[in-house]
Ligand SMILES: Nc1nc2c(c(=O)[nH]1)N[C@H]1C(S)=C(S)[C@@H](COP(=O)(O)OP(=O)(O)OC[C@H]3O[C@@H](n4cnc5c(N)ncnc54)[C@H](O)[C@@H]3O)O[C@H]1N2
């Protein structure tokens with residue numbers, strides 16, 4: 151049994167996820183607009199599902215047996231109302247989803263019915279109740295369907311509508327303020343002077359924040375200027391639930407993020423995480439807002455947002471943080487490593503397998519500044535902090551990218 155490579159993160163992440171106070175304000179939206187949103191109150195069924203006894207097959211609804219055959223006296227399609235009950239020896243031609251008339255003992259599937267003119271017979275005795283979907287057998291009126299804190303997906307939308315809801319109460323959108331910091335940064339497409347780079351973290355994080363529960367507050371690109379940073383953070387804290395920044399969290403004298411958070415009146419509860427890349431990430435509070443200050447190196451910013459930022463959104467909306475589900479993989483490489491931190495390395499499936507478990511290789515070994523290996527990867531390979539040597543075929547975990 152391989153030790154859980156993420157175990158070392160349990161305590162610091164629990165501390166980090168304890169920072170936010172969950173947003174309680176809520177709004178009503180139509181169920182499909184609730185897709186990706188978090189339920190603010192539990193959802194109970196407004197009516198039975200199905201709402202009536204219905205046929206599960208195209209065939210014949212049979213009334214009580216009179217003799218060996220039944221006489222077809224009615225025809226019922228889905229959407230019809232079943233008005234007349236079936237008496238002894240009577241049958242109804244019926245289609246899937248149509249209501250079964252009162253008096254129906256069972257529905258015989260048409261492939262198993264012997265039909266001559268208006269007469270139906272069956273070859274063998276059939277179980278009473280066969281092929282009848284009973285009213286409420288899926289969901290009973292009043293039954294608890296989904297708890298508060300449930301993130302809605304297409305399945306939950308369908309369940310809400312089928313059980314009678316035309317609106318559901320969800321946590322209001324989270325206001326997330328986003329800033330890239332660095333005097334070297336220029337916006338996408340701008341010409342670059344000496345020493346300048348394009349702000350890729352901003353658009354990357356915006357793309358990661360383009361989710362139904364988020365309303366973005368743009369702070370743009372901020373220079374490495376402690377006073378301007380402080381002022382921008384203070385303004386953002388007045389309107390945002392979460393402030394996400396990248397850059398300026400390292401130890402150089404041009405790294406002003408820590409100082410700016412403190413100068414703005416904030417606290418820093420987490421000053422680093424035992425991860426590689428992304429160790430210098432900071433998390434804390436500024437007024438009523440949570441602040442997540444990501445490192446500037448693009449891979450570090452990506453890993454940290456994926457690991458921490460995404461889950462802070464869950465906690466802020468009152469949902470449990472989505473678990474990190476590691477998929478089993480085997481090393482398709484060998485290397486010596488420095489122990490101490492969990493590594494999240496861009497990795498690709500090689501196509502080979504060990505005992506049916508897919509092998510992976512690492513891409514762009516070690517540089518947290520590189521984007522090309524990240525873009526070419528299938529996921530992030532997770533290597534535990536105790537590992538000093540990886541041999542080919544060793545058991546590893548991989549977090550595959552969505553899609
Ligand atoms: N003396 C030390 N130097 C550094 C350490 C250290 O421990 N001691 N840690 C390194 C590590 S690890 C990281 S990660 C970075 C963290 O740095 P910062 O958060 O202060 O980031 P910056 O210095 O602002 O930028 C780092 C790098 O990333 C580029 N960058 C920044 N923002 C963006 C953006 N929005 N889009 C694209 N690229 C961006 C920036 O130009 C720098 O090249 O510190 C190391 N140094």
Ligand code: MOO
Nearest residue numbers: 427428429450518
């Ligand atoms: O965050 Mo740095 O990228 O740990 O390497």
